[in-house]
Amino acid sequence: MALDAGAVLIIGGDGFCGWPTALHLSSIGHAVTIVDNLSRRAIADQLGAQSLTPIASPPERLAAWSRVSGAHIDFVTLDVAQDYDGLAALLDRVRPETVIHFAEQRAAPYSMKGPTEKRYTVDNNINATHNLLVALSSVGLDAHVIHLGTMGVYGYDGDGLEIPEGYLEVFLKGPSDRMLSRRILYPTNPGSVYHLTKSLDQLLFQFYARNDGLRITDLHQGIVWGTQTEETRRDPALINRFDYDGDYGTVLNRFLIEAAVGHPLTVHGTGGQTRAFIHIQDTVRCIALAVQNPPARGEPVRIRNQMTETHRIRDLAALVARITGAKISFVDNPRLEAAENDLVVSNRSFLELGLKPITLSDGLLTETLEISLRYADRCDLSRIPAQSLWRADMAADAVPSTAITA
């Protein structure tokens, strides 16, 4: 426990990934300030789709954490996309060593619902990121920015070549057909407006790293599964979100709740989509490793793939069916995406930093299933189907009953 670990500002620290990260960094000695506008809670109300687990209010959460850990976490309610002056003043006051940026609308189906949600997602996510970068350069604060990106920026039309960590070596035909080697940002192929915003974020980071010398780590995260971490288990008021609705529920957690309530596991299309996964406990560990390993000033944006394993969706469904006895049902796919794809991803950089991946076989699947069973009476089955169509002309009767990825 490093008692003089640096101050950390966690933007979006009330959310599914941000909250356990805040607790973990607090537990290892960082002075933590959470910034959040509570928009995730507001969207849950708007959708009428609450976390399966009961989420305490911010004051209750913080009080519980003080009680069990003796540590204090600050909480500032602020919209970083809209209140630039508030954000800049806060940065200047706290002067954190690290800013971790989770504050984006992160559900792909929500981002495709209609004009309002498309526009909100772009406006919120781009201005949140850009305000942070402008504020750091204007306040003159050399804080390390850690941003949560997504594996989805790479796209899933992969040809089986390994996806590198952000940068790709390519060759150009030069004079007299000599091959010239170049290192480029991996060309993105985002599959939804949400994923698109992460591709846009990448270009913002490239520019501000180059022009203003900002130190930035972008974590291209896989689909997060699980609910609890070491720290959220310490008190019922610390419990983490478990979203299972058609917008925010991600595939594995949603199979688990479907199994718990006796609903067939709904697989989109053939289930041939391969995706990358990570357990929430590893999310938290990876972010701590990223905090401890900032790039030097003047270095290019450091991109790390934050995932531990890949699975084909129908194999995941089969695994959950095997453990639980649930049935599998194949439904039409509301997304425009490749029906089948391979996915080979490098995650060397976290392994080199010492990450010991938690995999699906590690028993946490049954812990997550237990949570699904414990709160099954809070489940509203009508919230499970995804209502967003990727394209206006997709037949309404093709609306399927689950969404694949975050």
Added chain:
Amino acid sequence: MALDAGAVLIIGGDGFCGWPTALHLSSIGHAVTIVDNLSRRAIADQLGAQSLTPIASPPERLAAWSRVSGAHIDFVTLDVAQDYDGLAALLDRVRPETVIHFAEQRAAPYSMKGPTEKRYTVDNNINATHNLLVALSSVGLDAHVIHLGTMGVYGYDGDGLEIPEGYLEVFLKGPSDRMLSRRILYPTNPGSVYHLTKSLDQLLFQFYARNDGLRITDLHQGIVWGTQTEETRRDPALINRFDYDGDYGTVLNRFLIEAAVGHPLTVHGTGGQTRAFIHIQDTVRCIALAVQNPPARGEPVRIRNQMTETHRIRDLAALVARITGAKISFVDNPRLEAAENDLVVSNRSFLELGLKPITLSDGLLTETLEISLRYADRCDLSRIPAQSLWRADMAADAVPSTAITA
């Protein structure tokens, strides 16, 4: 003159490129509607830096055009970045065949002035573009979108390889070192927040072309010089903008006004920067060619380089000095950019469509010089120096007295 040419909506049609485009398309038979929020005029007031040429109000301009041409142009005052509903309703009412999108904050130095201008540029430009794309897909209008991008997205760190039109052929190392060919969007390297927004726009276009089948042409335009076109010459009230201030003045026009008022031509750094240029008359012709050659539905975004020649800045200065007898003064560069670069650009696609480029040698340089001389008494010398520093820590005494590019 095609009398039944389709209806065209021109967003940003009150500006330097948009206004002569509107007149030209009207003159060849298109029903033209201009949409503009007059923000360019407001920024000129805010900066206290007016066009060298006196710009009539929109009603005066439209009345003059009716008088000389007999044609009517509609004008709607609307902020496309902020009033999504107004934009969607307008698209639905006019149902244009083509939408030409000029409506962005386009000055690189202005975009680097400070937090307010950085944030305004990103917020305005991204939401303008995104609102248009969302509105088209939501209204269900299969209009051809023509967007004005910039050569600046390619970056100017070039190694002398020819810059293709938007897409680059690269090779990847596949299994057993076999080289696999891929066609990717040219990796961007924007040199200012303004240029950055054009890189972001590109990703928005890629997504909406793919997901919603929108038909999009993105024109990567060089630095525009000159003032008048065939149509703007027809009446004094139709005269086009001539910006020469440190924010909006682009390099060649600014050399010409410097020469006209007896000020030395201020060259940044060594003047070794090579840039691409196009005369405003060719801008207008290129856009008409783009209107007549839309991509088919389902095609990828069509990217065309809209430029006719490249010049090294010090050569341009020497050329203007030779014609006018002006002196040249080398000053510190406020921008972060390569001191010297080569630039080889493909503009095959417009040449193939029949463009006959107007070059600097074509006498229009002296027309532009004559306009500078005619209005020299309107010139405010104090507005010429660029006040924006690319980076906060650039010494204030390094503030130079001109800006290189748009």
